[in-house]
Amino acid sequence: MTLTGQRVEAGRTGLSFRLDGAGFGYGNTTVLRDVALDVAPGEVMVVVGASGSGKSTLLRALAGLLAAREGRVLAGEEPVTGPGAERAMVFQDDGLLPWRTVRRNVELPLAIRKVSRRERALAATEWIERVGLTEAAERLPRELSGGMRQRVQLARALVGAPRAVLMDEPFGALDAQTRADMQRLLLDVLRDTSATVVFVTHDVDEALLLADRVAVLGRTGVKTVLETRGGPREALRERILKEL
Numbered sequence: 087m088t089l090t091g092q093r094v095e096a097g098r099t100g101l102s103f104r105l106d107g108a109g110f111g112y113g114n115t116t117v118l119r120d121v122a123l124d125v126a127p128g129e130v131m132v133v134v135g136a137s138g139s140g141k142s143t144l145l146r147a148l149a150g151l152l153a154a155r156e157g158r159v160l161a162g163e164e165p166v167t168g169p170g171a172e173r174a175m176v177f178q179d180d181g182l183l184p185w186r187t188v189r190r191n192v193e194l195p196l197a198i199r200k201v202s203r204r205e206r207a208l209a210a211t212e213w214i215e216r217v218g219l220t221e222a223a224e225r226l227p228r229e230l231s232g233g234m235r236q237r238v239q240l241a242r243a244l245v246g247a248p249r250a251v252l253m254d255e256p257f258g259a260l261d262a263q264t265r266a267d268m269q270r271l272l273l274d275v276l277r278d279t280s281a282t283v284v285f286v287t288h289d290v291d292e293a294l295l296l297a298d299r300v301a302v303l304g305r306t307g308v309k310t311v312l313e314t315r316g317g318p319r320e321a322l323r324e325r326i327l328k329e330l
């Protein structure tokens with residue numbers, strides 16, 4: 087069994103999520119109440135909403151980093167009780183280990199799972215190549231541009247063939263050109279995986295480009311969920327902006 091290429095994907099399906107009457111908060115503050123949302127296996131669900139509406143909170147809950155105060159959060163059939171290797175996270179601030187090279191950062195999820203050195207090296211080489219960083223494999227994060235660091239994060243998230251990737255404004259700090267390159271790269275690599283993606287962004291155009299569906303967060307919960315494929319884009323854009 088190899089972790090590289092198609093074989094690890096074979097037979098794996100994207101993870102579904104279900105939030106059912108779920109509520110979240112911090113201390114005395116309630117952020118989200120009575121959230122109902124279904125994310126289908128393999129879809130790209132983009133979450134948009136005003137600043138402070140709770141997008142990151144929702145994502146943390148799916149990642150198992152924040153417990154629901156009420157209701158249920160399910161990944162597949164199982165309640166989410168903590169982080170798990172089948173759910174990879176990508177953050178805006180890169181979250182790479184500064185003392186590890188690109189290669190060793192990408193290998194990290196496999197090292198944690200005690201995958202053999204040889205398998206780790208093979209899988210990392212493949213993903214580093216897919217994100218266009220072969221030349222930079224032995225560099226440290228501080229020697230990379232912001233866009234390159236996000237490529238490392240993407241490779242690290244996908245190297246272990248997760249069933250879901252949870253992305254919190256991953257391209258938010260990048261300049262427009264680098265951001266457009268990263269969006270294309272993401273769409274490209276997702277074509278070869280069956281992973282479900284939940285992607286948080288402020289940017290409605292980014293949402294429309296990437297999403298199968300867009301969930302709009304209102305004051306305390308999900309206001310609406312819109313299909314993005316097949317409809318006239320401008321009308322959808324207007325609709326999302328109106329809901330925000």
Ligand SMILES: Nc1ncnc2c1ncn2[C@@H]1O[C@H](COP(=O)(O)OP(=O)(O)OP(=O)(O)O)[C@@H](O)[C@H]1O
Nearest residue numbers: 112115117135136137138139140141142143144288
């Ligand atoms: N660790 C925390 N402790 C206390 N309050 C928090 C914490 N994290 C977030 N909050 C509060 O929860 C609310 C929602 O925050 P969250 O980061 O989920 O929103 P967001 O929609 O992702 O915002 P943004 O788009 O600005 O990143 C905010 O009012 C925020 O101040």
